[in-house]
């Protein structure tokens with residue numbers, strides 16, 4: 193294989209292995225650095241899929257778009273729906289037609305989510321200042337949200353900025369990474385800085401009028417509800433009373449944290465494999481990762497919350513696990529993307545959730561939930577369900593305080609599920 197078709201994978205400043213990619217055959221190769229293997233360090237970094245052996249390992253089965261041929265743990269570093277739009281726009285502006293997944297990783301370099309880094313890197317000029325309003329006006333042009341996109345007028349520099357802070361995080365909603373200086377409040381690009389002089393945020397941007405209401409405020413209200421019921425989430429806030437900013441769990445204590453989504457850990461494709469998209473599988477994964485039982489309890493509470501507050505977009509990339517390098521062990525990551533994901537301005541006949549519960553995606557009953565509780569030894573499941581149900585009136589209070597329009601507030605409230613006892 194030619195040199196440019198190989199990339200180094202670096203974690204916690206150590207080169208842990210090399211990744212190769214054969215474009216013609218859509219095959220990926222991975223080989224551990226023998227020194228790293230022999231050191232016996234970080235044995236659980238990749239608990240599945242990669243074997244801890246010296247010979248190169250070949251992967252041919254991950255060819256769907258989610259993975260683009262790469263092993264799932266590495267594909268987790270690639271841009272997702274929103275990131276890809278920005279990525280493409282930036283390439284087009286620079287006259288580049290197409291890049292391979294390995295080249296994409298070279299652009300991700302040391303700016304990706306989590307702790308995985310890739311080398312050699314594609315060098316990009318330094319940019320530091322971030323003006324959120326400017327970012328938004330550029331995004332409105334890129335995403336063609338405003339009628340007048342004539343002559344787009346996207347300078348190399350303005351696009352570069354967004355390319356660097358808008359392509360790493362997954363998901364479909366517009367978002368950027370920023371770092372806010374704890375003392376001065378100054379905001380800089382969030383792609384490089386990791387020190388604890390800064391708070392590192394993932395900001396889900398509200399682009400005016402794109403949805404007819406402010407989705408980010410709804411997400412913030414859900415965050416407040418989740419807090420009240422003791423669901424573990426990173427501290428979050430609204431910026432300018434409209435953008436949802438959440439502290440990054442992959443940047444804590446001035447260090448990068450290794451995190452992977454359920455899809456990244458397992459190779460279960462969140463888009464095309466409904467058979468793997470079940471809460472039972474997420475619970476089984478938690479057990480296979482030997483998380484403490486309190487995390488299993490958390491996952492149960494999160495599931496009940498998603499059920500009662502009708503967050504149907506609870507797919508496999510909306511759950512992650514976080515690695516502790518001191519203990520070489522895994523925990524459930526804080527919850528994220530808890531929100532009312534449907535459009536409350538539409539009426540849906542059936543709303544089917546991404547993750548099934550006892551084989552069902554609609555009409556889930558108390559019995560179905562209790563079957564899961566039994567299987568995974570959940571303590572006091574009925575008490576948890578009752579507490580979450582008792583929280584539903586708080587939605588109306590919080591939504592009113594946040595000035596979420598009455599129509600949206602009522603429509604969402606009417607969609608909440610309650611179980612009969």
Ligand SMILES: Nc1ncnc2c1ncn2[C@@H]1O[C@H](COP(=O)(O)OP(=O)(O)O)[C@@H](O)[C@H]1O
Pocket residue numbers: 305361362363364365366394426438439440441442453509510512528529
């Ligand atoms: N607080 C956070 N810290 C670190 N990573 C996060 C955090 N919240 C979300 N992410 C990562 O970013 C991705 C996109 O965020 P998400 O809220 O799911 O956006 P979307 O609504 O576009 O799906 C998630 O899949 C997750 O991997």
Ligand SMILES: [Mg+2]
Pocket residue numbers: 362363364509510529
């Ligand atoms: Mg998401």
